Amino acid sequence: MATFFEAIIPHTLGSIAIGLSETLFAEVDRVERLISRFDPTSEVSRVNRIASEKPLKIDIELHHLLLICQEYWRKTEGAFDPASFHSDCSGDFAQVELDTSKSTVFFKSPDLRLDFGAVGKGYALQCCRKILESLGAKNLLLHGGTSSILAVGGGLDGNGWRVGVRNPNDPKRPAFECEIRLHNQSLSTSGVIHADENESDLFDPGTGRPLSGSSACSVIANDPVQAEILSTAFLVMGRQRAEDYLLQNPDENLRVAWLEGARDGSPLSWIQCEATCA
Amino acid sequence: MSVNSGRRSFLKVAVGSSAIAVAGNASQSQRLQVAVVGTGGRGSDLIRKLTTFRDVEIVGVCDNYPPHLEHGIEYSGGAKGYENFSQMLEDAKPQVVVIATPLHLHEEMAVEAIDFGAHLYCEKILAFTVEAAKRIVDAANKKGTILQVGLQKRSNPIYEQAVSMVQTGMLGEITAIKCQWHRNHSWRRPLPVEKRHPDWERLDRHLNWRLYRETSQGLMAELGSHQMDVCNRILGTPPKRVLATGGTDFWRDGREVCDNVFCVYEYDQQNSEGKPYTVRVTYSSLQNNAYEGASELVMGTQGTLFLTSKKGLFYREETGEEVVIDASSGGDTGAVMVTSGKTLGLKNDPWAHRGKPLEIDSESDETRDALYSFIRKVQNEDRKTICDGAVGLENTATVLMANQAIDTGGGIDYPI
Ligand SMILES: NC(=O)c1ccc[n+]([C@@H]2O[C@H](COP(=O)([O-])OP(=O)(O)OC[C@H]3O[C@@H](n4cnc5c(N)ncnc54)[C@H](O)[C@@H]3O)[C@@H](O)[C@H]2O)c1
Numbered sequence: 001m002a003t004f005f006e007a008i009i010p011h012t013l014g015s016i017a018i019g020l021s022e023t024l025f026a027e028v029d030r031v032e033r034l035i036s037r038f039d040p041t042s043e044v045s046r047v048n049r050i051a052s053e054k055p056l057k058i059d060i061e062l063h064h065l066l067l068i069c070q071e072y073w074r075k076t077e078g079a080f081d082p083a084s085f086h087s088d089c090s091g092d093f094a095q096v097e098l099d100t101s102k103s104t105v106f107f108k109s110p111d112l113r114l115d116f117g118a119v120g121k122g123y124a125l126q127c128c129r130k131i132l133e134s135l136g137a138k139n140l141l142l143h144g145g146t147s148s149i150l151a152v153g154g155g156l157d158g159n160g161w162r163v164g165v166r167n168p169n170d171p172k173r174p175a176f177e178c179e180i181r182l183h184n185q186s187l188s189t190s191g192v193i194h195a196d197e198n199e200s201d202l203f204d205p206g207t208g209r210p211l212s213g214s215s216a217c218s219v220i221a222n223d224p225v226q227a228e229i230l231s232t233a234f235l236v237m238g239r240q241r242a243e244d245y246l247l248q249n250p251d252e253n254l255r256v257a258w259l260e261g262a263r264d265g266s267p268l269s270w271i272q273c274e275a276t277c278a
Numbered sequence: 279m280s281v282n283s284g285r286r287s288f289l290k291v292a293v294g295s296s297a298i299a300v301a302g303n304a305s306q307s308q309r310l311q312v313a314v315v316g317t318g319g320r321g322s323d324l325i326r327k328l329t330t331f332r333d334v335e336i337v338g339v340c341d342n343y344p345p346h347l348e349h350g351i352e353y354s355g356g357a358k359g360y361e362n363f364s365q366m367l368e369d370a371k372p373q374v375v376v377i378a379t380p381l382h383l384h385e386e387m388a389v390e391a392i393d394f395g396a397h398l399y400c401e402k403i404l405a406f407t408v409e410a411a412k413r414i415v416d417a418a419n420k421k422g423t424i425l426q427v428g429l430q431k432r433s434n435p436i437y438e439q440a441v442s443m444v445q446t447g448m449l450g451e452i453t454a455i456k457c458q459w460h461r462n463h464s465w466r467r468p469l470p471v472e473k474r475h476p477d478w479e480r481l482d483r484h485l486n487w488r489l490y491r492e493t494s495q496g497l498m499a500e501l502g503s504h505q506m507d508v509c510n511r512i513l514g515t516p517p518k519r520v521l522a523t524g525g526t527d528f529w530r531d532g533r534e535v536c537d538n539v540f541c542v543y544e545y546d547q548q549n550s551e552g553k554p555y556t557v558r559v560t561y562s563s564l565q566n567n568a569y570e571g572a573s574e575l576v577m578g579t580q581g582t583l584f585l586t587s588k589k590g591l592f593y594r595e596e597t598g599e600e601v602v603i604d605a606s607s608g609g610d611t612g613a614v615m616v617t618s619g620k621t622l623g624l625k626n627d628p629w630a631h632r633g634k635p636l637e638i639d640s641e642s643d644e645t646r647d648a649l650y651s652f653i654r655k656v657q658n659e660d661r662k663t664i665c666d667g668a669v670g671l672e673n674t675a676t677v678l679m680a681n682q683a684i685d686t687g688g689g690i691d692y693p694i
Contacts, residue, residue: 018464
C-alpha cells in the first residue's frame, strides 16, 4: 500500500501492546502481499498477468474483495472502479467477469489491470478489526497514512477518539480546526490534491483524466472499506452526485463531510450528519 | 519480465514460472482430494494457495482450536471441518494430506497419514528429532508415499538461478557464506484472554508453541531451516561440524527458546585442483534488529551473491582499476599499490565491490509453486519431489545439530 500504518494503543493495554502491534502490522503485510500490484509475487499480480487468457481460479479472499468492489462500482455508477486500462487510466469494471461458484476471474480485455489503491487501506483496516475483535481489544486507534482511520472504542477519555481534518487549501492551518470524534467508526479522507503536488493522483475512471479542483471529502462509516471507497468515489462524482447517491442509498450510519477549502471560517460542510465540528 | 526503469543495471534477468501459473483443466472426478491439518498461520496460507488450483479439491480441514478451524473452513470455500485428525482421515478419505501443525506433532500425524495411504506435504522442519524424521522417511519409503517437505525456497527461481551460477563457476571457488534472519519482532502472539484467566496458560502453550521447548526447536528450526537448506544445496553436501551459541537475552518473557543464535558451520569442499578445503557458513538470527532481514551472502573468489526471496544480486569481485600516476603531482596519489607491472587502486573500501550488480528478479509465489510442483508429482506418481524425505531428514539434522551445540556449550573463558 506504499504507506505507513500506525497503531495508537492506550497504556491500559500496555502488557500486550507489543504483541498486538506486531499482529496488526503482520496482518497489514499479509493484505499487502495479497493485493499489491507492485509486488510481482502477489495474487493480484498473478491475476493482472494472466486473467485475460482464460478464467483464473483465485484466492477466495481476493474473490470476495472483488465482489465487494463490484457492488460499489455498480452503486457509484463507475465512480469507484478498481479495474483500469494500462493505456489511459480510464476504468471499466464491466470488463471483469467474476464467477462466484467457481471462484474465478476473467478479464475481457488484455489491457486491463486491477488496482486496489482506493480500497486497500480500508480493507487492511477491516481485516485488522476482525483480529482486534477476536482478541477482545476494545480501545485503540489504527490508521493507514493518516487518511484512513479505524477507531475502536471511544478513546482515552471515552468521549471518542479525537481526530482533525486539514483544510485542503491551507494545510498550514491547524488540523484540529475541524475536530471529529470517532466511536467504533472509520474515517477516510480523500483529497483531489496534496499540498506538495500539482496534479491529482486520483483519476476519473470515466475519462481517464486526473481530477482537478481543491476539494476533499471525508466519510465516516462503521465499515472502513465503505469509508475509503466512498471518500474517493464522491470526489469523482462531485458534490451534487454524491448527494444524490446518499438519497438513493440511505444509510444512517454514514456521515459525509465536504471540504471546499474556503479560507475563512470552517472549510467543512456536512452533507450528511450531525457534526461535532468546531 | 520485470522492468525496473529509472534504475541502472548492466544486465538483468527475470526468472519466473508463468508457464506453470495456469493450472490445467481437470474434470471434477479427477480432482485430487486434499485434507489440511493445522489451519493457523501457515495452514491458512497453504489452503488458500490450494484453492487456486482447478484440479484440487479440499475435502477436509482440521484444527483443534475453533477460531482457527473457522478460518480454515472459510478459506477453503466451505470444506468440512474437523477437530480431530484421525477422524478427518477416516471420514474425508483424502488422497493427500498437508500438515501445518506445530513441530512436535509432525511425526505422529505424518506417520498416521502415511499408514492411511495418503501422500504427504509436511511443513518444515520434518520432525522434532532426527530419529522421528527417520521414522517418517522410513514409513514413506515402505509405503511408496510421495512426500514433500515445506522448504519452499526449493521452488524459488532465484535460488535455482543461484545454484546454477555457483555450479557453472561464476563465483569462482566458494569460500564462505553468511546467512541471517534478523527481525525486530517478539514472536509472541497476543492471546484473546487476560493473564489471570484460568485458560491463559493453556492457550499460551497452544498458540505460542514456538516459544517452549516441549513443542519447538526455536529459531534454527523455524527460520534457519530454510537458509541452511540453501547452504546445503549450494555446497552440495551437509555440514560436517558446527559451533554455536545463543540465549534468551532480550525477550525475557517466560519463553524457553533462544531469542538470538549464532552458528558457524563447517563444510568439506574440493577446490578446482581436487584439493580438500573447508567452507565456513555463519548463521545468525536476531529478534531485536531487522537490518538486512532474511538474506544470504554467498562469497566466492570471483564474485558475491546477495540473495533474498524476491531479489538476488550478483557482484563481481573487483580486481581494481589501473591508476595512472601523475608524475607532476609527485606521484603521491594516496591509496595506490604497485603490483607486478600494473598499478591498481586499492579496493579496501567496503563499497568498492558493490557497483553494478547483475539483478535476478522473481515474479513467482514460492509457496504456491511448491504446492503446484507437489500436486504434479502426485498426479504423475513421481516420488522425486523438489524437497523429498531425504532432503527433509538432512535439513532436520543440519538444524538440530546447531541446537545441540548451543546446549552443549563450549568456548574459552576470559581471561585465559
Ligand atoms: N514454510 C514456511 O515458510 C512456514 C512458515 C510458517 C510456518 N511454517 C511451519 O508450519 C507449521 C505451523 O506453523 P504456524 O505458523 O502455522 O503455526 P500456528 O500456531 O499458526 O498454527 C498451528 C495450528 O495447528 C493447530 N493444532 C495444534 N495442535 C493440533 C492438533 N492436535 N490437531 C489439529 N490442529 C492442531 C493449532 O490450533 C494451530 O491453529 C510449523 O511446522 C511451522 O514451522 C512454515
